[in-house]
Amino acid sequence: MIPAGNAGLNSRRVRERMVERVRELGVRDARVLSALAEIERHRFVDPALASRAYDDTALPIGAGQTISQPYVVARTAELALQSVADPARARILEVGTGSGYAAAVLARLFGEVISIERVRSLQEGARAALRPLRIANLRLVSGDGAMGYAAGAPFDAIVAAAAGDEVPPSWGEQLAPAGIIVAPIGRDRQLLTVVARDARGAWLQRAIEEVRFVPLKRGTE
Ligand code: SAH
Numbered sequence: 658m659i660p661a662g663n664a665g666l667n668s669r670r671v672r673e674r675m676v677e678r679v680r681e682l683g684v685r686d687a688r689v690l691s692a693l694a695e696i697e698r699h700r701f702v703d704p705a706l707a708s709r710a711y712d713d714t715a716l717p718i719g720a721g722q723t724i725s726q727p728y729v730v731a732r733t734a735e736l737a738l739q740s741v742a743d744p745a746r747a748r749i750l751e752v753g754t755g756s757g758y759a760a761a762v763l764a765r766l767f768g769e770v771i772s773i774e775r776v777r778s779l780q781e782g783a784r785a786a787l788r789p790l791r792i793a794n795l796r797l798v799s800g801d802g803a804m805g806y807a808a809g810a811p812f813d814a815i816v817a818a819a820a821g822d823e824v825p826p827s828w829g830e831q832l833a834p835a836g837i838i839v840a841p842i843g844r845d846r847q848l849l850t851v852v853a854r855d856a857r858g859a860w861l862q863r864a865i866e867e868v869r870f871v872p873l874k875r876g877t878e
Pocket residue numbers: 722723724725752753754755756757758759760773774775776779800801802803804818819871872873874875876
């Protein structure tokens with residue numbers, strides 16, 4: 658929550674400056690940029706960090722995790738959007754709810770979003786931050802997203818906010834036929850990667866750019 662005296666952060670102008678920065682870095686999809694302009698990122702960070710909420714940086718959210726950098730949220734959403742035929746009807750799995758910020762952005766762009774988080778305290782924080790926004794097409798679930806979320810499959814896209822050494826096989830199994838995965842892959846050097854099937858059904862990986870995400874862990878806590 659933002660203290661009443663901090664009204665500057667509520668202004669659209671502050672968010673628009675952040676959006677302009679993201680645009681300069683190369684995200685051009687108008688749908689993504691307007692979703693970024695609409696979701697108030699300060700709602701998803703600790704009040705002590707609120708003055709930095711519209712900087713284009715990751716920030717700590719507790720449990721050793723971070724809210725993703727706005728540019729990376731935007732780039733990931735743009736990659737998913739470009740590959741999904743009918744976003745308004747698409748069902749998306751986000752792995753790593755964290756603060757809930759990226760989930761809120763994704764829910765503005767796709768028909769249905771399920772976001773899974775392995776750390777219970779973070780999920781509770783995300784739920785509290787999201788509640789006033791009343792986003793009807795977003796569902797938060799608890800569990801180890803390295804196994805996907807079989808109960809919600811098939812997904813038109815699986816978007817990961819945590820980096821593994823490889824793409825977990827269950828993600829491929831839980832994709833719709835034309836579905837795609839957008840995920841950071843690698844340990845020391847992570848590459849934002851798009852994984853999709855080619856016309857013959859073989860998996861193709863396309864590395865987009867170097868990124869810095871927290872690690873994809875196993876189990877729950
Ligand atoms: N999209 C989030 C990013 C949070 S950081 C945001 O905008 O705030 C990545 C998150 O992934 C962390 O909260 C971490 O706990 C979670 N995570 C890591 N491994 C996971 C797994 N196997 N299943 C579910 N969540 C996982």
